[in-house]
Amino acid sequence: xxxxxxxxxxxxxxxxxxxxxxxxxxxxxxxxxxxxxxxxxxxxxxxxxxxxxxxxxxxxx
Amino acid sequence: xxxxxxxxxxxxxxxxxxxxxxxxxxxxxxxxxxxxxxxxxxxxxxxxxxxxxxxxxxxxxxxxxxxxxxxxxxxxxxxxxxxxxxxxxxxxxxxxxxxxxxxxxxxxxxxxxxxxxxxxxxxxxxxxxxxxxxxxxxxxxxxxxxxxxxxxxxxxxxxxxxxxxxxxxxxxxxxxxxxxxxxxxxxxxxxxxxxxxxxxxxxxxxxxxxxxxxxxxxxxxxxxxxxxxxxxxxxxxxxxxxxxxxxxxxxxxxxxxxxxxxxxxxxxxxxxxxxxxxxxxxxxxxxxxxxxxxxxxxxxxxxxxxxxxxxxxxxxxxxxxxxxxxxxxxxxxxxxxxxxxxxxxxxxxxxxxxxxxxxxxxxxxxxxxxxxxxxxxxxxxxxxxxxxxxxxxxxxxxxxxxxxxxxxxxxxxxxxxxxxxxxxxxxxxxxxxxxxxxxxxxxxxxx
Numbered sequence: 001x002x003x004x005x006x007x008x009x010x011x012x013x014x015x016x017x018x019x020x021x022x023x024x025x026x027x028x029x030x031x032x033x034x035x036x037x038x039x040x041x042x043x044x045x046x047x048x049x050x051x052x053x054x055x056x057x058x059x060x061x
Numbered sequence: 062x063x064x065x066x067x068x069x070x071x072x073x074x075x076x077x078x079x080x081x082x083x084x085x086x087x088x089x090x091x092x093x094x095x096x097x098x099x100x101x102x103x104x105x106x107x108x109x110x111x112x113x114x115x116x117x118x119x120x121x122x123x124x125x126x127x128x129x130x131x132x133x134x135x136x137x138x139x140x141x142x143x144x145x146x147x148x149x150x151x152x153x154x155x156x157x158x159x160x161x162x163x164x165x166x167x168x169x170x171x172x173x174x175x176x177x178x179x180x181x182x183x184x185x186x187x188x189x190x191x192x193x194x195x196x197x198x199x200x201x202x203x204x205x206x207x208x209x210x211x212x213x214x215x216x217x218x219x220x221x222x223x224x225x226x227x228x229x230x231x232x233x234x235x236x237x238x239x240x241x242x243x244x245x246x247x248x249x250x251x252x253x254x255x256x257x258x259x260x261x262x263x264x265x266x267x268x269x270x271x272x273x274x275x276x277x278x279x280x281x282x283x284x285x286x287x288x289x290x291x292x293x294x295x296x297x298x299x300x301x302x303x304x305x306x307x308x309x310x311x312x313x314x315x316x317x318x319x320x321x322x323x324x325x326x327x328x329x330x331x332x333x334x335x336x337x338x339x340x341x342x343x344x345x346x347x348x349x350x351x352x353x354x355x356x357x358x359x360x361x362x363x364x365x366x367x368x369x370x371x372x373x374x375x376x377x378x379x380x381x382x383x384x385x386x387x388x389x390x391x392x393x394x395x396x397x398x399x400x401x402x403x404x405x406x407x408x409x410x411x412x413x414x415x416x417x418x419x420x421x422x423x424x425x426x427x428x429x430x431x432x433x434x435x436x437x438x439x440x441x442x443x444x445x446x447x448x449x450x451x452x453x454x455x456x457x458x459x460x461x462x463x464x465x466x467x468x469x470x471x472x473x474x475x476x477x478x479x480x481x482x483x484x485x486x487x488x489x490x491x492x493x494x495x496x497x498x499x500x501x502x503x504x505x506x507x508x
Contacts, residue, residue, distance in 0.1 A: 026198060027259075027262040027263060027264075027270060028255070028257075028258035028259030028260065028261060028262040028263060029193070029197050029198035029201075029255065029258070029259065030193040030270050030273055031258050031261075031262050031270075031273070032250070032254060032255050032258040033193040033194065033197060033273065033275055033283065034193070034273045034275070035250075035254075036250060036251075036283050036286075037275050037276075037279035037280075037282070037283060039250065039286075040279070040282040040283040040285065040286040041278075041279060041282045043282070043285075043286050044282045044285055044286070047285075047289075
């Protein structure tokens with residue numbers, strides 16, 4: 001009995017971390033998109049703002 | 062009716078062949094969406110922008126797409142792969158304007174038609190709903206991962222797409238990419254964080270995915286950021302071993318002119334519609350076939366030579382040429398379920414009516430130790446007509462190959478070449494090229 005418990009603990013501590021990515025890669029992709037939605041929106045705003053500033057400098061010249 | 066082997070995953074429809082003609086069937090469950098795609102103007106806008114394959118309507122549930130030569134992402138140079146990724150993203154942005162979205166983002170849905178990448182899966186759209194983009198994971202594995210590896214490591218890593226039919230796993234891509242790639246915020250998010258997120262939330266039953274709302278504007282912004290990320294990928298190495306072959310060889314102007322004229326004469330005699338140019342390099346000879354009205358697929362082992370050819374077809378709007386990467390000694394295998402989803406090279410040679418093999422035989426026979434019989438047998442299966450150049454051992458290019466090798470090639474003689482190839486072909490003509498140790502042959506398969 002104790003040997004069985006020791007075996008389970010040993011396996012949990014030292015086995016390589018299993019990746020369930022192949023069984024279910026979609027959840028992670030969907031979760032990331034929630035973050036990307038915000039980051040990409042900020043990126044696009046900065047991009048539009050930056051190109052306006054650049055065009056203002058070109059006009060000034 | 063013969064269903065196409067790769068067309069089984071999509072419940073919206075399938076591709077089949079009948080009496081030699083390719084058709085696409087639209088299943089009942091998809092008809093409404095398909096009609097919406099047509100009537101909304103999405104299909105027309107994609108057609109106007111050369112982003113979708115044209116089709117003929119046969120009935121209310123069958124269309125006939127224009128049939129084109131099928132190539133696979135592991136046969137594309139970096140530039141072609143990048144353009145295919147950008148085409149996918151532009152298609153998605155246009156679809157969003159019509160409240161539609163792509164269900165798939167795979168390079169197997171993109172093919173090269175008249176020199177530019179187009180979507181061939183006309184049934185790949187669905188009505189947009191405010192939820193995460195279903196094709197995002199596929200886009201990252203099948204476009205971003207190989208493109209980033211080609212950019213940051215080596216172009217040849219696109220060969221990983223042969224082993225991973227659903228795209229390069231993101232954790233593998235993350236392990237292979239160098240440290241400096243993490244400085245690219247786009248890669249940090251779409252590859253590295255994405256990989257972690259997949260592992261973290263895998264098989265997690267506690268999260269409620271239905272709560273995640275992505276609006277049309279937000280998805281459009283994500284696509285814009287992906288377009289900028291893909292545009293930022295650049296491969297700068299311009300010259301490789303084969304990139305400049307015709308500047309560095311031993312043809313005099315006169316002998317080169319003679320080779321051009323002889324090939325032209327042979328092409329005029331065959332009048333081919335579809336030509337394969339093996340070892341096409343910068344496509345000097347493919348262009349002869351194109352001028353005589355043929356469509357040419359040109360194959361070369363060198364990524365940069367193919368990239369140069371592709372750039373030229375874009376700049377000069379050459380619609381009849383498709384340059385591809387290929388190692389002829391290890392041609393594309395059949396992969397996927399039952400090795401049938403993506404075809405072997407030879408399966409795609411069914412309509413080829415001429416193969417050109419110029420300045421190549423010595424690489425096959427000497428560098429790769431292939432007996433003439435093996436080469437002749439393979440070429441006879443590809444096409445009925447062959448234009449081939451024999452390069453004698455005294456030629457300086459062959460001498461280079463033998464420089465660091467023991468000359469065990471006693472069978473490599475012109476006499477033996479003619480004898481062995483005559484087992485499979487009838488030699489219709491031969492011309493020795495002046496001031497060189499090379500001879501051009503016109504052959505046709507023995508019946």
